[in-house]
Amino acid sequence: MINTNNLTKKYGEQTALDHLNLDVKEGEIYCLLGANGAGKTTTINLLLGFVEPTSGSAFINQLNVSEDKRATKRFLAYIPENLMLYPSLTALENLDYFAGVAGKRLSQDNLKGFLAEAGLQTEAFNKRIATFSKGMRQKVGIAIALAKDAKVLLLDEPTSGLDPKASNEFGLLLQKLRGKGVATLMATHDIFRAKEVATHIGIMKDGQLKQQFVANDISLSKLEKAYLNTMEYNEVGS
Amino acid sequence: MLSYNFKYELKLLLRSRWIQLLSIILLLLFGFSTYNGLQKVEKRKNDILAAKTEIQENDVLMLKLLDSVERGMQVNVPSWTIPSSPMAVGNYHPRVAAMEPQPMAFLATGQADLFTHYVKPTVGGDDAALNFTEMTSPVQLLFGSFDLAFVIIYLLPLLIIAFSYNVLSAEKESGSLRLLAAQPIRIQNWVLQKLALRFFWLSLLVIFSLLTVFFLLGLSPFGNSNTFISLLGLILAYMLFWFALAFLVNLWVGSSAKNAVSLLGLWVVFVLLVPSVLNQLGNTIYPMPSRNLMINELRNMKAEVTEKQDEILDNFLRDHPEYALNDSTQTRGFYHRLMASKKLVKENMEPILQSFEKQLQNQQNWVEKFKWVSPAILAQESLNQMAGTSKADYENYRKQVIVFAEEWREHLLPFLYNNQDFSSNDYANLPSFRYTELTSGSQKGIPMLFLISFLLTAVGLISSRTRNSKEVLNQG
Missing domain, CATH: 3.40.50.300 (P-loop containing nucleotide triphosphate hydrolases)
Structure with missing residues (x-):
C-alpha cells in the first residue's frame, strides 16, 4: 500500500x-x-x-x-506532530469540513459515529477545538481518517x-x-x-x-x- | 469543496467577528461620507438659490426703476445704473448661469471644489472662458474630500487588504495548511474559493450598508435606479480588482507580513503613485503656456485697444451697417467704444486661449489614454461621471455659459448701437440660462475594471498551473 x-x-x-x-x-x-x-x-x-x-x-x-x-x-490521511484544526469550529464542524473538502458528504450521525469511534467523548463533539488538548485533537485527526475511509x-x-494515557489511547x-x-x-x-x-x-x-x-x-x-x-x-x- | 467552504467560511467569519466589525466600519464610513457629500450638495444648492434670489430681488428693483423712468419721474440712483440703459441691465442685472447639482452629486466632489457652479455673465465682463478653466492643474486626480468616492477608492481597498492578505499564510502559520494540503484538492483553487467567498460576503455587506445609509439619510436609490445599479457595479468591479490582486499576492508572496507589505505597496502604487505620475507626465509632456504671460498679453492688448477705441468703433460700425444712425442728434459714447474694443480683444485673444485649450486637451487625452493603468483613476472617473462632477461635466457647463454670455451680450448690443432704451416691456424677452446635463455616457470604467480583475485572476490561475502545491506550501 x-x-x-x-x-x-x-x-x-x-x-x-x-x-x-x-x-x-x-x-x-x-x-x-x-x-x-x-x-x-x-x-x-x-x-x-x-x-x-x-x-x-x-x-x-x-x-x-x-x-x-x-x-x-x-x-491517505495524515496526522502531523501538532494537528492544527480550526479553533473556532467545533470538533463536529472540523470533521464535517475536512471530510467534505476531501469529497465525503456525511450525515451528522455518521460524523458523530466517527468521532465516537476515534474515542472522543460525546460532550466534546460540539465544543470548539480551541478548548481541546493535543490528545483530543489527535482523536479528531483519526476521525478524519475514518471519515475519509483512508x-x-x-x-x-x-x-x-x-x-502516557493519551499516548496509550492513541496506540x-x-x-x-x-x-x-x-x-x-x-x-x-x-x-x-x-x-x-x-x-x-x-x-x-x-x-x-x-x-x-x-x-x-x-x-x-x-x-x-x-x-x-x-x-x-x-x-x-x- | 465549494459548498463546504461556503458553509464554513461564513461561520469562521462570524465567529472571528469579521462580519460584525466590517458591518460597523462600512456603515460608519458610508454614513459619514454620504452625509458629508450631502452637506456639500446642500451648500451648492443654497449658494445657487442665494444668487438667484439676489437676482430676483434686483429685478424687482429694476422693474420699479424702469416704471418710474417710463412715467417720467426722477430716480435717485447714479445715472449709469438706470436700467433704461441696456448696458446697465447687461452689467448690473445679469442672469445666473447655474450648474444645478445632479441627483447623485453627493457621491463624488470630483471637480466641484475646483470650478465654480454658478456665474453671472455681464456684457462688460471678460470672456467667461478665462474664469472657468483651471489652467495649471487640469487633471485633478488627487482628491481630498471625505465623500463616498474617497471611501470607495481609498479606504475600501484597505479593508479588502486587511480582510484578504493572509487567507493562505494564516493557514500556513497556524499549521492547518498541511492538513488541508493532505486532502485531494488544489491549494490554489482552495485559495481562490476562499477569496471569492470573502468577496461575496463583503459585497453583500457593502450593498446592505449602502442601502441602509441611503434610507437613513432619506435618499432613494430607486429614484435613480440606473445610476445606483451603475454605482454598485462599479464598487463590485473595483473590489474584485483588489481581491484579484490579493489572490496573486497570496499565491506568489508567502508570509502574512510580506503579503501585507506587498498589498499595501500595491495600494500606494495604484491609488497614489500612478495617478500623480500620470498627472506629472501630462504636465511635462504637454506643458501649459504661462498663465502670467497670458494675463500680461491680455492687459497689453486692452491698453492698446483703449488708445485706438475711436478707430476700432469706426471699423466695427463699418462691418455692421445695421447700426448706422439716421438721427443726427444721437451720438456714440463710452459704451459703444468699449464694447467694440472688447469684441476686438476677444478676437485677438482667441489664438492664445486656443493654445491653452489645446494643451489642456492634450493633457486630458494623455490621462485618458493611460487611465486603465490605475483602477483608482477608472473608478474616480466613473464616480465623477455618476455624480455629474467630472471634468466633462464642468467643460459642458463652461461651454454652455460661454454661449449664454454671448447670447446675453448679443441680446443687449442692438439696444446700445441703435441707441434704444431698455423698457419694462423688454424684460420678459431677456435671455435666461438653463443648464443641460450631459447625457450620461456608458460607464466604460466598469467593464474595464471587471476585465482587468478577470485577467489578474486568470494570470494567477495559469501561473499556478506551473507551480505545484509544494511551492505554495514551502514559500515563505
Whole structure:
C-alpha cells in the first residue's frame, strides 16, 4: 500500500533521504525510528507530495505520488506532530469540513459515529477545538481518517507531547485502524510506543534506513540496543 | 469543496467577528461620507438659490426703476445704473448661469471644489472662458474630500487588504495548511474559493450598508435606479480588482507580513503613485503656456485697444451697417467704444486661449489614454461621471455659459448701437440660462475594471498551473 523505490531527496549538497526502499502492506504499522534530521519527516513529505523527490519514486496504493498527487491523497490521511484544526469550529464542524473538502458528504450521525469511534467523548463533539488538548485533537485527526475511509495513514511524531494515557489511547486507535486494513507509516522518537504498536520497525540515520525489524521478532531491550548502536556507530563513523 | 467552504467560511467569519466589525466600519464610513457629500450638495444648492434670489430681488428693483423712468419721474440712483440703459441691465442685472447639482452629486466632489457652479455673465465682463478653466492643474486626480468616492477608492481597498492578505499564510502559520494540503484538492483553487467567498460576503455587506445609509439619510436609490445599479457595479468591479490582486499576492508572496507589505505597496502604487505620475507626465509632456504671460498679453492688448477705441468703433460700425444712425442728434459714447474694443480683444485673444485649450486637451487625452493603468483613476472617473462632477461635466457647463454670455451680450448690443432704451416691456424677452446635463455616457470604467480583475485572476490561475502545491506550501 505504501511503497518507496530508491526514494532520494537532496537539498543542494545535503542528502535528506538516501535511496529509501519501503513496503508497507495493508494492516501493517511501520514505525520509522530515528533522531532529528534522520529523514523521517522528509519521507512523509515525499509520500504526501509536499516535496518532489530528487530521484526514485513513492507509491500510495500503487499510484505514483509525483505523477498523481491528488489521486493518491484520496487514499491517505495524515496526522502531523501538532494537528492544527480550526479553533473556532467545533470538533463536529472540523470533521464535517475536512471530510467534505476531501469529497465525503456525511450525515451528522455518521460524523458523530466517527468521532465516537476515534474515542472522543460525546460532550466534546460540539465544543470548539480551541478548548481541546493535543490528545483530543489527535482523536479528531483519526476521525478524519475514518471519515475519509483512508487506506493509508501517515503519522509524523503523533505521540510527542501526549501524556502516557493519551499516548496509550492513541496506540489502541492505531490497532483499531490496523484491524480495518489501514497501512500506517509512523515517524517517531518513541521506541517504547513503536515496539508496542508497530508490526515493522525501521531505524533511520542521515537519510538512510540502517536496520529493519519485524516488531514481534525483537524485544524492546534489543530494539533499544540496536537503536543506540546505530546512533553510536554512525557517530563514530562520521 | 465549494459548498463546504461556503458553509464554513461564513461561520469562521462570524465567529472571528469579521462580519460584525466590517458591518460597523462600512456603515460608519458610508454614513459619514454620504452625509458629508450631502452637506456639500446642500451648500451648492443654497449658494445657487442665494444668487438667484439676489437676482430676483434686483429685478424687482429694476422693474420699479424702469416704471418710474417710463412715467417720467426722477430716480435717485447714479445715472449709469438706470436700467433704461441696456448696458446697465447687461452689467448690473445679469442672469445666473447655474450648474444645478445632479441627483447623485453627493457621491463624488470630483471637480466641484475646483470650478465654480454658478456665474453671472455681464456684457462688460471678460470672456467667461478665462474664469472657468483651471489652467495649471487640469487633471485633478488627487482628491481630498471625505465623500463616498474617497471611501470607495481609498479606504475600501484597505479593508479588502486587511480582510484578504493572509487567507493562505494564516493557514500556513497556524499549521492547518498541511492538513488541508493532505486532502485531494488544489491549494490554489482552495485559495481562490476562499477569496471569492470573502468577496461575496463583503459585497453583500457593502450593498446592505449602502442601502441602509441611503434610507437613513432619506435618499432613494430607486429614484435613480440606473445610476445606483451603475454605482454598485462599479464598487463590485473595483473590489474584485483588489481581491484579484490579493489572490496573486497570496499565491506568489508567502508570509502574512510580506503579503501585507506587498498589498499595501500595491495600494500606494495604484491609488497614489500612478495617478500623480500620470498627472506629472501630462504636465511635462504637454506643458501649459504661462498663465502670467497670458494675463500680461491680455492687459497689453486692452491698453492698446483703449488708445485706438475711436478707430476700432469706426471699423466695427463699418462691418455692421445695421447700426448706422439716421438721427443726427444721437451720438456714440463710452459704451459703444468699449464694447467694440472688447469684441476686438476677444478676437485677438482667441489664438492664445486656443493654445491653452489645446494643451489642456492634450493633457486630458494623455490621462485618458493611460487611465486603465490605475483602477483608482477608472473608478474616480466613473464616480465623477455618476455624480455629474467630472471634468466633462464642468467643460459642458463652461461651454454652455460661454454661449449664454454671448447670447446675453448679443441680446443687449442692438439696444446700445441703435441707441434704444431698455423698457419694462423688454424684460420678459431677456435671455435666461438653463443648464443641460450631459447625457450620461456608458460607464466604460466598469467593464474595464471587471476585465482587468478577470485577467489578474486568470494570470494567477495559469501561473499556478506551473507551480505545484509544494511551492505554495514551502514559500515563505
